[in-house]
Amino acid sequence: MPKNRAVLIDQIIKQTMRICAFSSLFFLFLIFLFILIEGLPLFYRVGVGNIIAGFKWAPTKGAFGIFPMIVSSFLVTIGALILGAPLGLACAVYLAEYAGKKKKLFLKPALELLAGIPSVVYGFLGVIYIVPLIRTYCGGSGFSLLAAAIVLGVMILPTVISISYDALMSVPRTYREGSLAMGATKWQTTYRVVIPAASSGILASFILGMGRAIGETMAVIMVAGNALRIPGSILDPLRTLTSNIALELAYASGDHRLGLFSTGVVLLIIIMILNYLANFVIRQKVIK
Amino acid sequence: MQTCALSTRQLNLWYGLFHALKNVDFCVYANAITALIGPSGCGKSTLLRCFNRMNDLIDDVIIKGSIHVEGRDLSTIDIIELRRSVGMVFQRPNPFPFSIYDNLVYGLQTHGIAKKCYPDIVERCLRAVDLWDDLKDRLHKPALELSEEMKQRLCIARVLTIEPRIILLDEPCSALDPIATMKIEELMIELKERYTILIVTHNMQQAARVSDYTGFMLLGELVEFGETSRIFTSPSDERTEGYITGRFG
Structure with a gap:
């Protein structure tokens, strides 16, 4: 019966697709499970306060304070946002409102390429160019909050641009026409009607950009200097949550290893x- | 003879290769309602959008021929000044996603009018569209929460705030129910004392009810133009007669 066979194949394909789709959920669940299993016991033993609000990170001596790293992660992220968000928004506005078809045709793929560059390359360029520039013109070692913020500011551009762009493009054309027909200029229309109408999407792009910045590891390790303290100025070195895990996991064992998982738990919660x-x-x- | 508030002479317009308006000679008399009727795609909206240069927004538009607004050649008028004197109301009500009040002061802000004048202008324009009593206590509520009819009235009020002398209406009732349509039509008749109105409509009864002059368009040509009563009772072109008697369209 060819008809029944067709139905059967259809069913098999549908079920296979479903399994594939749900497997991603399954992996997510596994990641959560393992990080929590490994990370939570230490919170019990040492105390949530001593980990989250503790200033001293000496895991081999029983001090698991990651407060400076939490602060550092947020500082780096906010720095990246201060540099990357306005640039990304301006880029998205140009793409959505001003660029002609031809310019869009090469700008969009170029931005997607920016997202595809491995983070180690960003870090490499940061070490070679940005760190020495900061050392020469601002002082300090150059490995600093500023360097990390600059590198991350560039790295969050694709996220900020693509999501802001989608938000701007979803603003109905009738709003633009209504504004222009009132005698508003193109720029007045853009900043008084289109950007406010797209504001929630633009805000979401900033938040997701933050998520990208706070989770970035390699590039930050390479340029941030990784010192274990709260930076006093933008020229001071710092260590983020992600850096902490990546730097120490290779040689950590016992409670030290569990401490790194606890760092992971905190990171996971922030990202969520x-x-x-x-x-x-x-x-x-x-x-x- | 009355003066033409808007006029075109030998106007041709192409969208790329598509010839959308063909040798249109047209005149909109001041302080009257002129209606453009015709089947969809006949070019009536395109013609309307020539008068406030909304066709500029579309790529590959070529316009030949002359357009005059209040006796001045369109090409000599600054586009901002033009759009201030020729207001437009769209097919779908398009209030901005702001409060009612912010919608009304938008044009005032963009044209740099003194803030102390806002309350008076807002009240006057809402009264002109019979919304003042309904909305005076909720001016700061989102405009998008209004009914479709109120939204369209609000859009008309928004246009009135910048004090145009001519108002273009592009099928302003096509998104509204019959009762709301009737109210907007009454409003148009009230407004014609102070404004010149050009309305595009696919609804022939609407044209017959509200307009003083009617133009019938077909395939980019202005087939016939004249007083509404004459167009609807004794059209001189058989295509006009065919359309208004419902043989096509």
Whole structure:
């Protein structure tokens, strides 16, 4: 019966696809499970406060304070946002509102390529060019919050640009026409109607850019200097949560290893909050 | 003879290779309602959009021939000044996603009008479209929460804030139900005392009800133009007669 066979094949394909789709959920679940299994016991033993609010990280001596790293991660992220968000938004506005078809045709793929460059290459360029520049013109060793923020500022551009661009493009054409027909200029229309109308998507792009910056490891290790303290100025070195795990996991054992997993738990929670915030901001708009 | 607030002479327009307007000679009399009717795709919206240069937004548009607004050649008028004196209301109500008040002061802000004048202008324009009593206590509510009819009235009020002398309406009732349509039509008749109105409509009864003059367009040509009563009772072109009696369109 060819007809039945066709139905059967259809069913098999459908079920296979379903398994594939749900496997990603399964992997996510596994990642959570293992990080929590490995990371949570130490929170019990040492105390949440001593880890999250502790200033001293000496895992072989029983001190697991990661507060300076949490602060450093946020400082680096905010620095990246200060540099990357305005640039990314300006780029998205240009692409969505001003660029002609031809310019879009080469700008869009170029930006996608920016997202595809491995982070170690960003770090490499940071070490070779940005760190010496900072050392020469600003002082210090050059390995600093500033260097990490600059490198990350560039690295979050693709995220900020592509999501802001989508938000700007989803603003109905009728809003633009309505504004232009009132005698507003192109720029007035853009910054008084189009950007406010796309504001939730733009905000989401910033939040997801933050998520990208806080999770970045390699490039930050290479340029941030990795010192274990809260930086006093933008020229001081610092160590982020991700750097801490990557730098020490190779030789960590016992409680030290568990301490790194605890770092991972904190990181995971921060990323989850950021993702939730981004989704929340986007959904808010849809409900309206 | 009345003066033409808007006029075209031998106007031709192409979208790329598509010849959308063919040798159009057209005149919109001041302080009257002129309606453009015709089947979809006949070029009536295109013609309307020539008068405030909204066709500029589309790539590959070529326009030949002359357009005059209040006696001045369109090419000599600054585009911002032009759009201030020729307001436009769109097919779908398009209030901005701001509050009612912010929608109304948008044009005032973009044209740098003193802030202290805002409340008076907002009240006057909302009264002109009969929304003042309904909305005066919720001016700071989002405009998108209004009914479709109120949104369209708000859009008309928004246009009035910048004090145009001519108002273009591009099928302003096509998204509205019959009762809302009737109210907008009454509003148009009120407004014609102070404004010149050009309306594009696919609804022949609407043209017959509200307009003083009617132009019938077909395939990019202005087939016939004249007083509405004459066009609808004794059209001189058989294509006009065919359309208004419902043989096609």
